[in-house]
Each structure stands twice: as structure tokens, then as C-alpha cells.
Amino acid sequence: MKLNRRDALAMGLGATAVAMLPMRAFAAADEAIATFTGGAEAGSGDLTLDAPEIAENGNTVPISVSAPGAAAIAVFAAGNPTPGVATFNFGPASGSQSASTRIRLAGTQDVVAVAQMADGSFIQTAKTVKVTIGGCGG
């Protein structure tokens, strides 16, 4: 449990903000994804998104993406005020189409990865990352 007063208040505010904004946040993510895909429908395929189930620290969450044969992979944090996180472009000389980074998450939310394949099609995957107050573990 976060228990100093300042953290408590900050956490309370954060929770309120997230609770009030889900529709807008997801709409923003959908818009950002549509911009990346040019409106094309994203299917499923050989795209791996690796992220922790529960973040150890919401301010720096390690994630990695991989999609053999991709020209680009974009990552979105669907619940962040600005959902766009990063776009990784892979040139013809790329040894592998994978990347790792650390991202900041405002609260529990889906992290979405969308890959643009060499033929111009798109594939998508998502994973829920929980950001928790913590404490009280058995």
C-alpha cells in the first residue's frame, strides 16, 4: 500500500482521472492506430509483444516487440493521455525485426503493438499491464 499522504492523494487523483477518461483514452488510441495503418484493418499474425502482467514500476515498464518480416512496428499505450509510444522502422538490411524499450503507463491498461508487414498488410496484438498500489503479498 502507498501510504504517505502525498502519494495517497496523488494515487487517488490518478485513479479518478483514469476512471473518468476511459472512452476518450481508448478513442485517442484507436485514432492513433488508424493513423498508423491508414485506416486498414489489422489482422493477427506472427507478432509478439512481451510485457509484464503486473508492472513493478509504472514509470518504467520494459516491453519488447518482434515480428519477423515486418517493415515497421508501432507501440501504443491505450490508456495514456498520449497513446503513441514509439514506431520502429526496419530497413531491408535489418538482421531481425525486434525492439525493446521502457515505457511509462498512467495506470492499468492495454499495451497494443501493430506491425506493418512487407506486403503492406497490418497485424495487431495487445496485452493488459496492471499498475497496482501493491503491498499485502502473502
Next chain:
Amino acid sequence: MISRRDFLQVGMAASAMVGASGFGNWAKLAAQQTLTQDQLLEFDTFGNVSLIHVTDIHAQLKPIYFREPEINLGVGDNKGEVPHVTGAEFKARYGIADGSPSAYALTYNDFSSLAKEYGKVGGLDRVATVINSIRAARPDALLLDGGDTWHGSYTCYHTEGQDMVNVMNALKPDAMTFHWEFTLGSDRVRELVEGLPFAALGQNIFDAEWDEPAETFESYKFFERGGVKIAVIGQAFPYMPIANPGWMFPEYSFGIRDERMQEMVDEVRGQGAELVVCLSHNGFDVDKKMASRVTGIDVILSGHTHDALPEPVLIGETIIIASGSNGKFVSRVDLDVRDGRMMGFRHKLIPIFSDVIEPDAEVSALIDEQRAPHEDAMSEVIGTTDEELYRRGNFNGTWDDLICDALISEREADIAMSPGVRWGPSLLPGDDITREDIWNVTSMTYGKAYRTEMTGEFIHTILEDVADNLFNPDPYYQQGGDMVRIGGMGYRIDVTKPQGDRITEMTLLKTGEAIDPAKTYNVAGWASVNEGTEGPQIWDVVESHIKKLGTVTLDPNTSVEVVQG
């Protein structure tokens, strides 16, 4: 063609029918006062490999009482599945007679009266006798410790885990994994681990800065036993920096990392492993899910959630063994490994009845040696109890009620919060409460009792957050503790709802008024994961409260209404 799964199911049926040669109907024996060590240890040695599993001992060197949970709710696919079955249902499922030794060991019913009949359980000198007896039948049996060993008592706190290391070393384990050990602080953990004469395992213990496997811990270790090449892969508690104070071990990162678990299984199989054992501190439901996603693990020795199951659970071709806590049980698993595959097993969950099993003299002496410098302080009687004091269960136990009362009274708070940990032995009505007893349910390296102001809304946020760590239908989002214990406030919880909707009807008990989200309340609690928490140590708060009471009596706690759906 008989598949391997068929073989394993035959093993399961045998285990169920004959209780793997004895865990079953001892009622008559006990009634005749003839339950013997030989009966407890009876085992028809099987196959070519033996595993011995102990876990979640929580530094209980001496025999104790430990009441199993009355409420242990499963959600999602685990609703009604073991270990989320208690009391009468548990007895019916395993054919356990009322009042039998098994009923006493595995359920909560009539606990105090059965405890008077059957006595205390555990004690590492008795555990030593059991291990020696298994080694007499199978000299090269592997002894594997699932962790939560170096935490939980007065002597463990004061020696920073040295007492447990000294005694466990005498039992000669072959490998260990970790959880509460890390709350000793990373420097102390490294110091102890580097001196261990056995393997310290955790494929999911990572260097936080570089996100690569931490140097101090190995992912797996190979053993050659009974002509079989065995790989033991460690899995530490995945949510250490979230459930416990990450600032005490900032160099480390954890997580379930089941994809890496699969890589490790493939790697050891590639190196010729004929038997793959996972020594896990995931918790039972997480282990079940992991077994469904990772292929090639033969046996998961499961720890963390303190469940004791008289039979393994079979997921795919993996058997999962749950061996209880606080030194109360030892599991023996005999395996038949042929042609590079596990083809069958025989299992027994051995309850450590301390009055029936002879203590090992050498280990007894070693335990006394650890305790001697602290014996005077520990044995001081602080009060007595008229109540059965216990903790285990999803919601408040009586120990928690007493601790919350102490926080409200000593810290002048409206509301008290006590962590839903699963450790802490029980006491019987009429027992003295010694300082050691208080430390057994409170000792930790971040035990300061804070007092702070929280809005009603924030209290709700905390309850929802903790409830989701327990009742999220996906086990990978569960941390394995029980619900935070609340004093001074009642609430209703619907475990089937999503996070944010589970907790309603929060009521301040002293006025009977609904909690106002905008209003500020004085809250006292302990075990904050925040660095720099201030306040007296919780064991001093509880001791002061019990001293004033003299004799502990409690009103039945009806402040939590649980909706199970």
C-alpha cells in the same frame, strides 16, 4: 496404446484410493491412541527417483499450531477447484473422516478441540527425522526448499535469517528458491546466498538495470540421481517488488516470465534432462496456468499460497504438488523415470505431528543453540487468550482482529489496516501469549505502524486494488496474498465483479455511518511498502495492547459481507 497422460492418471487414482500408502483413514488408529511414526512415514518406495519438498516454513523452528483456512475462494476457472475448497467439502473430496488426524491437519473445523487431542505440528527437528527416514529408503533423494524460509520469527529477525540458514544447512537441501528472503535487503540476501552449500535458483530473478538474468542466482541445476539426469528449474515469487518493498532490493526484477521458463525447459531437455522439476514460489493457481502454457515440466513443487493438498493436481502432463506451510508438512514424491520420460509417480503429503514423530536429537540441539540467546525475551508472557487466535483465510482472522484493535486503540485511529499475509501460527483458547507468539504473526523488516489520513475514496481504491490482486479471474494478475484486513470499518465484497465494482457499502463501525468518499479518516496500519514509513514497530503496538487487556477476548467479526456469485 497407453499415453503418458494415462499413466499419470493411473498414478493419480492410486494416490486417491490408497492415499499413496497411508494418508487417509487414521481415525481408528488415533482413537486407539496408536498412531505411530511408522504409519505416518509408511511409503512403498517406488520408481528410481525421490523428491522431498518443504516450503513456506516462515522460520518456524519449533512445533506450532496452524489452522487451515475456512474461506479460500477461487474465481474464474478456479471456482470450486482445489485449493479453493475448505472444511466439509474438502473432507468429502478426499474422503477424510470428521475428527481424524487428516481432518485436523487439513481443515479448520473443530480446530481447538482437535488440536488438544493431536497436539502441535511441525518443528524442523521432526522434519529432519522424516527427511532422514526417506533418505534411509532412498539415499540420493533430492531435498528442495520452495522459499519463505528466512522470515517469520523473533530469532530470524534478530539474526537476519542466520538461524534458519544454520538449521536448514543441517538438513542438507539440494536447492532453494526465494520470496520473503529478499526483505532482508539485497546485500544480506547475497551474503547468505553466496555462503549456501546448495543451489540458489530463480530463472525469473533478473538484474533490474540490464533486464538480464541476475548473476547471484542460477536458473537451473542438474542432478544425477538413480541413474536419471534431473534438471531443477527455480521460479522465485514473481511479484516481489510489488507485494513487498522494492526499495529493499532495487537491483532485482522478477515477473512470471513463462516464455523464458519454456526456453529453460527446452535448454535442459536439449542437454539431456530426463526429468524436469520446477521448484516454484508462484502460488498454486499461477502454477496451474504456467503448467498449461509451458510444456515439458514433469513436476511443479508449488509454494507461496500455503495450500496443503493430499493429492497432486494434474495439468496436461505436469503434476503439481502443494506442501503447506510453517513446517506443518513434508511432501514425498517418488517417480518412475524410464527412457527419458516420467512414467509414473507415488506421492504422500506427510503431516508433521510433533507428538508422534521423534525429534532428531542433533537438529534439536542446533535449534536450541539458535534460540538460546533470545529465549528469555521470547518466552516472556504478555497475556493470555480466551479465543482461538488464527490468521489464515481470505478475510480477517482473529489474530488480525486483535492486531487491528491494537492499532485503533494504541494509535487512536478510526480505521486499521493489516496486511493479508498467509503466515502466522495459531493459538488455542487458554494459551499464554508470549512475546514470541506476537512476533510469529508480525515480524518483518518493514513492520513500522504508520498513522495517516486517507479519504474515503482512497480507502476504497486500496480495497479494490488489493481485492483485484486476489480475485482477478486471471491467475497471472494475482499476487497470492489474502485480502487486506480492516478494523473499524465494514464493507461488502462481490468477488465476481471487476476491479472498481467489487467493494460497496463501506461503513464506519463506530458511528454506523457510510464512509464518505470526500471525507478524511485517520488510518493506522503496518507493513507499508513505502520507504521512510514512520511509527512504532507493530509488535510493540500489539504487545502494549495485549498487556492492557491481560486476557484477550474478541467479538465475532461480522463486518465483511462476502458475495461469491
